[in-house]
Amino acid sequence: MKAANPEKGLANEKQKSIRMTNISAAKAVADTVRTSLGPRGMDKMIKDSKGEVMITNDGATIMKQMEVLHPTAKMLVELSKAQDIEAGDGTTSVVVIAGALLNSCTALLEKGIHPSQISDSFKIAGDHASKILEEMSVKLDLSDTTSLEKIASTSLASKVVSQHSQELAPIAVRAVMSIVSEGDENVDLKNIKVSKKLGGTVDDTELIDGLVFASNHASHAAGGPTRVENPKIALIQFCLSSPKTDMENNIIVQDYTGMDRILREERKYIVNLCKKIVDTGCNVLLIQKSVLRDAMNDLSLHYLAKHRVMVVRDIEREDVDFISRTLGITPIAHVDQFTSNKLGSAKLVEEETVGEGKIVRIKGCSNNSPQGKTASILVRGSNQLVLDEADRSLHDALCVIRSLVKKRALVPGGGAPEMEMSQKLLELSRTLTGAESICVRSFSEALEIVPYTLAENAGLNPINIVTELRNRHTNGDKHAGINVRRGGVSNMMEENVVQPLLVSLSALNLATECVRMILKIDDVVMVR
């Protein structure tokens, strides 16, 4: 009996230290991304293991690239990924909130409160906070494009490409709105194709009326047309080259006349294929990439060019579905099925030179196939770093609009909702007793990290700002937040700094859940 007691003490000691290590590992991750929160957040430069450099400010991207080692730190990375999937934006805030909550846990644990009690109290606080959020939210009508654009620009304001938010925000809004129909509860962002093309500046990014191929261009080999008005478009999945059997094959020639025959037959075969295509009135041919065989050979290109058929080759297999939906056509797998009713129509197909490369653009397609509408965006940027970052930022903006479709309500930005939650939770804690009260109180204090960090990143005095905010919120000014532009506190709704309810809500819930999970871990076992 005597020996058992110290051992038990040892086990407790171990659990405690593991909890502390976990918490501090997770906090370290949160501290890493903290400086990139908000419109004046800084960027991170990441050099990956292949030596490629990336400059970004998107929390999810930073975390994904960082390759953290500690298992709990990995949970935070997952957390940010989850937020990315759920809401698409707020990937930095969710990690920062989680970090702050964990920080408050340390103090609570030291007071001797049991982890599961902390966890339960956090659940109560979290649930209550979501209610507060929903109460303070403002309903939004999807037809209100100007507010939507404002929300998109709030999301873009914190990115590297912030000075282009004027151009990108309306694009994001129009893209999502064009594929949403009345009563939709969700948007499939796969229906928005974002293509990147190097060259030009981010200002040149555009929403395409129709389709754009950024990496394919019209075939020039035979001098075919590069611009077709009122095109009849077909998408084929078979090859226009000499046939091949599945197995290793040999043609054996024994006579010189055989050589002529081969030549003639090959030409005839190709001509027959092409003739069938041309006869249907098709004048723009999109050909899926083929690995085993050449998709086209010189003969077919020549024949098609002669009949003024524009050829766009090497269409990726995964794009086929999107293209056929946009154009309202079905891909054609064999020449026998190539009939004129399978052709799609548009106003114009044109090849354009942009920067150093070329793109093909299909304008004015019908775009009303039964499987749903599509939209295409062409992103431009002067170098790969900017281009990639513009792409990521645009994705965030699209997600923000999507979360508004999912939940049509707004909350103010600039740290206002966090402050409001913090104040209301503080009131709640006063009505409770026991450890619960202390935990809820800590939770409410932890939420102040968001306005604190925002102020800090903007080069303002965080203590002055946070205390002023606290004051305004206690006096009932629900929408008071940090005005980064002017460096003070003002009404966020009037300043048009707004964000979707879903982003804040899911950030809060995900962060609380993650923290509760980390708290409950009392042992880490490494298994080889």
Added chain:
Amino acid sequence: MSVSILGSRESGQNIRDTNVRAVQAVANIVKSSLGPNGLDKMLVDEIGDVVISNDGATILRSLEVQHPAAKVLVELSRLQDQEVGDGTTSVVIVAAELLKRANDLVKYKIHPTTIIAGFRLAMKESIQYIKDYLSVKTESLGKDAILNVAKTSLNSKLIGAESDHFASMIVNCVEAVGVMGASKEMKYPIKSIKVLKCIGQSAKESVHLNGFALMTGRTAQGMPTSIKNARIACLDFNLNKFKLQMGAQVLVNDAKNLEKIRLRELEITKERIEKVLKAGANVIFATKAIDDFALKYFVEAGAIAVRRVDKKDIRKIAKQCGAEVLITLMNNEGEEVFNESSLGSAEEVSEERLGDNDFIFIKGMKHSSSQTLILRGANEFMLDEIERSVHDAICVVKRVLESKSVVVGGGAVETALSIYLDSFARTLGSKEQLAISEFAESLLVIPKTLAINAAQDACDLLAKLKMYHSASQNSSDEKKQEYKYVGLDLANGKVRNNLKAGVLEPTISKIKSLKFATEAAISILRIDDLIELAPKPEKERDGH
């Protein structure tokens, strides 16, 4: 506790210092090559190839810098090269100077975001000021203006001594390729200017040619060297002995058959050639090979045949002489024919010898708009550098012709902006004031470097420049207004009115380089964390 990652991490002031140091190092390399008296760099790569250049973009591209922040700067000069074509050195120097000064401000406890805001504001103000007060319309300057722009660009290069000769050649060339664009504006597609290099003689012997030239000879000696009223065929297929494609095998039982097959192989190509010749072609350009045995048919017909012509070139030729590039001879029924309509025409196609090389000249084509510059030079390095300099000058001339607006060179614009921004900063009460005045100070790095490179007294010259510009901005006297064109005269170590001296640069080049430099400085300044992941260890071979 810090995050444990596979690699290293640097953050906060540390990373800013490292970045600034790296950027500074890059800028210092190109610093001495700025301006008319700038010196050249000799770059030797790992294979031992030598490049001699004073073009910022070229130098930086060959450097293969490792540091990520320095890479941003390399990217910057490449961007300037792409968008403007000139000013690649100055953009790097300005960006580095901006960063250095911004970093100093950060050390004085000014938050980077405040500095960024200040820089953005300063950039906007400067661009507006250039547009409103400093730019000059080319119409008001006469024809010489464009010539002077080309000269200014060339002066800083290896061929500065022959700038008169090259400038007039380049201006003629660019003006000749001008076409009316869709929006009723003249466009100058510089792709229509072909620049050929030919070793031998001095740079001064470089010539400008109206027409198209190829740097290859005719294929056989028996062919004529010149054909008047040429009928041109452009073929994009092989004229080699015919070979069956992969998968077809020849199996013969009889030796006689073997001979027949061999003959037939020749025959198939011969028939194709005959079809082309029968249609009346007497000049044949082919992108691929022409077999030796096939040459005799061309020689017999008295035609010029040129093989292995670049695909881009053959398309240009075809477009201009009205020919069609054929990749096969197949017609709609699957038969092989060659139509006369596929032929193009030119007044003369001839082969001439310049230096060690033969050139094919195509003159008097139907829709001819292309121009050719043949550069001469003592050695390859020199030729390469001349080509780059000419490219820069062509770009500059094109910009001026399209935008019709120039600014004065020789540090005039930078000094004017610096004085203006300095007084502008004083109208602001916020912390941005400091950032803007540092921005103003940074711009002076250009006249300073120019003077240092020319071995002149930089302090003295700078003081004089500032005095003139400040006088021009602070007085309404008309005579003193002229002082805004005062820039450096580097040869004599004085200041002078550079508008009259004809030191001109395109406005767009100045504006873009300011924009790009500021953007680059900001993007590096925004970084407060560098995470470098360790390279993944290569997989061990499993012994198979």
